[in-house]
Amino acid sequence: xxxxxxxxxxxxxxxxxxxxxxxxxxxxxxxxxxxxxxxxxxxxxxxxxxxxxxxxxxxxxxxxxxxxxxxxxxxxxxxxxxxxxxxxxxxxxxxxxxxxxxxxxxxxxxxxxxx
Amino acid sequence: xxxxxxxxxxxxxxxxxxxxxxxxxxxxxxxxxxxxxxxxxxxxxxxxxxxxxxxxxxxxxxxxxxxxxxxxxxxxxxxxxxxxxxxxxxxxxxxxxxxxxxxxxxxxxxxxxxxxxxxx
Numbered sequence: 001x002x003x004x005x006x007x008x009x010x011x012x013x014x015x016x017x018x019x020x021x022x023x024x025x026x027x028x029x030x031x032x033x034x035x036x037x038x039x040x041x042x043x044x045x046x047x048x049x050x051x052x053x054x055x056x057x058x059x060x061x062x063x064x065x066x067x068x069x070x071x072x073x074x075x076x077x078x079x080x081x082x083x084x085x086x087x088x089x090x091x092x093x094x095x096x097x098x099x100x101x102x103x104x105x106x107x108x109x110x111x112x113x114x115x
Numbered sequence: 116x117x118x119x120x121x122x123x124x125x126x127x128x129x130x131x132x133x134x135x136x137x138x139x140x141x142x143x144x145x146x147x148x149x150x151x152x153x154x155x156x157x158x159x160x161x162x163x164x165x166x167x168x169x170x171x172x173x174x175x176x177x178x179x180x181x182x183x184x185x186x187x188x189x190x191x192x193x194x195x196x197x198x199x200x201x202x203x204x205x206x207x208x209x210x211x212x213x214x215x216x217x218x219x220x221x222x223x224x225x226x227x228x229x230x231x232x233x234x235x
Contacts, residue, residue, distance in 0.1 A: 033222065043206065043225045056222065089158060101167065102148055102210045104223055106160035 004107035025094030119226035138207035
């Protein structure tokens with residue numbers, strides 16, 4: 001089975017540009033999580049969805065960040081406008097429901113560089 | 116308040132030796148789960164092992180075992196017979212109970228990680 005798929009794997013953009021990161025969770029999983037990882041702050045949860053509904057977005061840094069999950073197989077994280085401090089690795093993870101312990105399976109990440 | 120503490124920022128271990136990575140946690144929930152993830156230099160986050168708060172036996176997965184001491188709120192990872200490929204950052208994480216009334220799971224809280232370097 002395919003794991004969590006993220007695209008693009010690498011993104012280099014200039015300050016002020018819009019950036020869209022994409023995630024396809026594992027089929028059958030009903031929870032999806034967006035994380036950001038930096039050396040300074042470690043792994044931070046930005047937002048998570050259950051059954052396509054945002055549950056907790058308290059980790060979203062500011063209004064420049066937005067996330068959507070229009071259906072069970074697709075989610076986007078958008079940054080508009082981007083700033084150099086947004087440079088990080090962004091991970092998407094998904095979790096199956098029920099008696100599966102809540103184990104999160106991570107995608108390969110998107111390395112974002114904002115110049 | 117920080118919920119997961121990993122006090123060892125980095126450690127060296129010789130090939131074929133065992134290594135213990137420390138993790139302590141803080142929760143008032145009775146039902147929770149503890150996880151360890153490995154992040155090699157290539158960057159992906161790899162799930163290693165899980166321990167449920169009600170599990171009476173320590174979890175084991177191949178060369179990985181979890182030393183779960185509930186009263187002390189510790190969940191140390193033991194890697195036996197270290198291999199060069201074990202060099203990576205290791206993260207401890209905790210998930211609190213399910214989100215009622217659904218069967219969905221909530222977020223994980225991650226520790227800061229421990230960098231392990233295995234030497235020949």
